[in-house]
Amino acid sequence: MGELPEIHKGLDGVYVSESTICKVDGTAGRLYYRGYPIDDIAKNSNYEEAAYLLLNGKLPNGAELEDFSSKLKAERELPDKIINIITESAGKSDPMDILRTAVSYLSIYDNDTKTQTKEANLKKAIKLIAKTSSIVATIGAAMEGRSYTKPDSSLGHSENFIYMLKGKKPTPDEVKPVEMMFILQAEHSTNASTFATLVAGSTLADLYSAVTAGISALKGPLHGGADEEALRMMEAIGDPSNTEAYINDALAGKKKIMGFGHRVYKAYDPRAKIIKGYLLTLQQNPSAEVKRLTEIALRGEKLMIDKLGQTHGIWPNVDFFAGPVYVSAGIKVDLFTPLFAASRMAGWCAHMIEYWEDNKLIRPLELYKGEIDKKYVPINDR
Numbered sequence: 212m213g214e215l216p217e218i219h220k221g222l223d224g225v226y227v228s229e230s231t232i233c234k235v236d237g238t239a240g241r242l243y244y245r246g247y248p249i250d251d252i253a254k255n256s257n258y259e260e261a262a263y264l265l266l267n268g269k270l271p272n273g274a275e276l277e278d279f280s281s282k283l284k285a286e287r288e289l290p291d292k293i294i295n296i297i298t299e300s301a302g303k304s305d306p307m308d309i310l311r312t313a314v315s316y317l318s319i320y321d322n323d324t325k326t327q328t329k330e331a332n333l334k335k336a337i338k339l340i341a342k343t344s345s346i347v348a349t350i351g352a353a354m355e356g357r358s359y360t361k362p363d364s365s366l367g368h369s370e371n372f373i374y375m376l377k378g379k380k381p382t383p384d385e386v387k388p389v390e391m392m393f394i395l396q397a398e399h400s401t402n403a404s405t406f407a408t409l410v411a412g413s414t415l416a417d418l419y420s421a422v423t424a425g426i427s428a429l430k431g432p433l434h435g436g437a438d439e440e441a442l443r444m445m446e447a448i449g450d451p452s453n454t455e456a457y458i459n460d461a462l463a464g465k466k467k468i469m470g471f472g473h474r475v476y477k478a479y480d481p482r483a484k485i486i487k488g489y490l491l492t493l494q495q496n497p498s499a500e501v502k503r504l505t506e507i508a509l510r511g512e513k514l515m516i517d518k519l520g521q522t523h524g525i526w527p528n529v530d531f532f533a534g535p536v537y538v539s540a541g542i543k544v545d546l547f548t549p550l551f552a553a554s555r556m557a558g559w560c561a562h563m564i565e566y567w568e569d570n571k572l573i574r575p576l577e578l579y580k581g582e583i584d585k586k587y588v589p590i591n592d593r
């Protein structure tokens with residue numbers, strides 16, 4: 212028998228492709244979109260510009276951004292059938308299941324689904340980015356019993372998202388955190404959902420099929436679902452003074468604390484630093500709810516870093532402080548992961564389009580450990 216192959220469980224440490232979209236420096240705790248540090252993008256940019264950058268590889272000039280933004284605006288409306296799917300399922304199904312179904316259904320309205328040119332795929336990406344945001348807003352509205360709000364083309368991407376979600380024009384205090392989260396969650400290299408997108412697309416299935424696979428992978432609590440779980444934990448802790456006992460008990464029971472740890476970052480996630488920084492600025496005039504959640508989050512952060520930070524490389528990730536920030540903007544917990552998907556749509560599409568430039572079917576191997584040459588026994592003799 213030959214030498215046994217080395218198995219990289221969870222593809223840990225395995226490089227699957229080359230890319231110029233995103234660098235995650237897990238040791239230094241740095242993140243770059245197309246070479247630009249995430250802090251600069253979060254501070255100076257908006258989601259439209261970040262999405263343009265990810266898809267096109269360069270920052271747009273004024274005319275290019277204007278053109279890209281108006282193309283996004285033109286694609287915000289949802290077909291009636293999709294609005295009906297959302298309205299009929301809201302409150303009965305998981306919002307991520309509704310989102311996955313609705314995004315998958317979008318392909319029916321695109322005559323170009325099978326055209327695999329870069330130009331056609333960039334057009335599809337714009338449709339997907341614009342409409343996924345509208346779908347998520349409509350799911351959130353329907354869950355609260357509100358009917359579809361038509362998009363408003365005088366509003367930017369994040370503003371329009373909140374407008375369609377709440378049915379009224381947002382305040383700057385609502386827009387700022389949502390814009391920040393849209394930017395910070397837009398891209399993060401070949402994580403589970405991006406890889407799922409690439410696996411589906413590497414068969415030369417179309418972009419709609421590929422990103423639907425991405426949404427499926429994002430749903431789980433080990434990936435995008437962690438932001439919801441982190442907030443639910445804070446709700447379960449209840450009073451800030453319970454934080455240490457709750458987390459210590461959970462760790463003693465070998466439970467994972469959602470919003471901590473990362474496959475690549477063995478340092479403080481730079482996105483979590485930005486989100487925490489924003490949360491602290493809210494402390495000048497917080498609602499009682501945001502104040503309580505922030506106190507729990509800060510106590511939890513300290514305990515986890517003291518216990519597992521330096522020793523085990525387990526630090527807060529993007530999902531830990533996101534919950535209190537969303538709460539401050541009036542976004543309900545069920546919508547956190549769908550909103551993550553709406554933002555990540557830019558990254559998924561950028562990666563898929565890049566990968567197709569030099570496509571190779573993704574098909575790893577597994578080491579078969581079962582028996583062979585077993586004798587088939589007819590059913591009546593078993």
Ligand SMILES: CC(C)(COP(=O)(O)OP(=O)(O)OC[C@H]1O[C@@H](n2cnc3c(N)ncnc32)[C@H](O)[C@@H]1OP(=O)(O)O)[C@@H](O)C(=O)NCCC(=O)NCCS
Pocket residue numbers: 221432433434435437466467468469470471472473474475523525528529530
């Ligand atoms: C993200 C994550 C899946 C990365 O996992 P990974 O690289 O596969 O590493 P593992 O899950 O094998 O964890 C390695 C060790 O650290 C521990 N660990 C990792 N994350 C932990 C957490 N959030 N809380 C407590 N312990 C944790 C594991 O229990 C394991 O300990 P062990 O070696 O004693 O068994 C993991 O850190 C996790 O589950 N975090 C919580 C979910 C989350 O926040 N996901 C969002 C990521 S952006």
